[in-house]
Amino acid sequence: MAQTGLQRTIMDPVVPYVGTIFGGLEPGQMIVIHGTVHPDADRFQIDFQRGNSVQPRSDVAFHFNPRFKGSGHIVCNTLENEKWGWEEKTYQMPFTKGQPFEIIFLVFHDKFQVSSNGKNLLVYKHRISLQRVDTLGISGKVKINTIGFLAQPTLLGSQPTSLAGNSIEANKGGSEKPRNFTIPYTGCLPSPLIPGKTMVIKGEVLKNAKRFAIDLKPHGSKDIALHLNPRMKERVFVRNTYLRESWGEEEKQLLDFPFCTEMYFEILIYCDLQQFRVAVNGVHLLEYKHRFKDLNKINEVSVNGDIQLHDVRIW
Structure with missing residues (x-):
């Protein structure tokens, strides 16, 4: 994907990491994360959440949680009022212990769309309002090199000659x-x-x-x-x-x-x-x-x- 419209980049954050998403999230944004899974990793997680409260725990709009037990799988969920919803699982596992990765979170008005290492991975429908998300959290056995926030209303940018005029x-x-x-x-x-x-x-x-x-x-x-x-x-x-x-x-x-x-x-x-x-x-x-x-x-x-x-x- 073309990574244009860079808004902000965070370099070498310490994990566990909790940081404010300035301006919140809007449809059309991309969050691009580069890192490496620890060689002895059992899991790591990336959370799009509301605030950084520990007690009571902040609501988590999108919990993205690769787990390496067995052949591995990814768990996605939402935490609201300190209660987890139903887990959505995918058994496509693009992450390997000890290996680098790229994750792209593309934000839409009704969902997150996630790809990794150039391949589509999953879609996660919003369960709570996107407007409530103002914080990004990362924890677990993972090293993060960069977190990039990009304004990307379309993947390929504006192109001429739509067959339906202004579509x-x-x-x-x-x-x-x-x-x-x-x-x-x-x-x-x-x-x-x-x-x-x-x-x-x-x-x-x-x-x-x-x-x-x-x-x-x-x-x-x-x-x-x-x-x-x-x-x-x-x-x-x-x-x-x-x-x-x-x-x-x-x-x-x-x-x-x-x-x-x-x-x-x-x-x-x-x-x-x-x-x-x-x-x-x-x-x-x-x-x-x-x-x-x-x-x-x-x-x-x-x-x-x-x-x-x-x-x-x-x-």
């Missing part, structure tokens, strides 16, 4: 409020997706999503130059081309599936002479060799499936 409306506090497109969506491109052109599709995966698809094609034709089809249940990201009323061979190979339910995403598609290059949330994911050769006819995009679509842009 982002400003709301109070300077954050951005997405305006949803109707799904299924079809839009005509202002210029063909020829080599050198880039498209970005921004949206959110629905809670019970099964799959969604993005198709780049010539207007008025059944042919599909590029079919991108993430399938949530199978955790596969299918790529294909439809020519002369027939699908080609599916491409599925990926090291990691980049999507999860309720996550915000930005899919960037760059066209070069030989292939499409695809990135998700700022991380390069795959290449797809051109099977449809007449690139100057690719002038339409369609999006369907189990997502909210926020924006489609080309430049």
